[in-house]
Amino acid sequence: QVQLVESDGGLVQAGGSLRLSCAASGRSFRRSTMGWFQQAPGKEREFVAVMSWSADKYYSDSVKGRFTISRDNAKNTVYLEMNSLKPEDTAVYYCAADRDDYRTSIRSTDYGYWGQGTQVTVSS
Numbered sequence: 001q002v003q004l005v006e007s008d009g010g011l012v013q014a015g016g017s018l019r020l021s022c023a024a025s026g027r028s029f030r031r032s033t034m035g036w037f038q039q040a041p042g043k044e045r046e047f048v049a050v051m052s053w054s055a056d057k058y059y060s061d062s063v064k065g066r067f068t069i070s071r072d073n074a075k076n077t078v079y080l081e082m083n084s085l086k087p088e089d090t091a092v093y094y095c096a097a098d099r100d101d102y103r104t105s106i107r108s109t110d111y112g113y114w115g116q117g118t119q120v121t122v123s124s
Contacts, residue, residue, distance in 0.1 A: 002026035009118035022095030038091035
């Protein structure tokens with residue numbers, strides 16, 4: 001059974017930093033894209049950042065330059081380093097892994113595996 005387990009989020013002041021991790025088990029994702037999506041209250045789940053099996057990285061315009069995605073294939077884990085956080089970053093953050101190998105997508109519908117979600121709250 002595949003599981004993606006995210007680290008705890010938290011409450012942080014604007015301008016602060018937070019690092020999320022997501023450990024996968026049940027299969028290797030070294031040939032798959034992994035990434036992060038966010039969902040704010042009343043909004044759809046949105047792309048934040050993904051990293052392909054070939055180490056290509058993609059970011060939404062809203063987080064580019066502030067967030068960094070990385071992964072450790074040996075640990076089957078993906079990370080999201082969030083800096084210069086803003087109140088509008090407040091959301092539940094979900095890690096995701098593509099069910100298919102060798103595909104890069106920023107569409108949430110292309111991801112077959114999801115973490116449980118972790119709340120990130122940025123106070124002003």
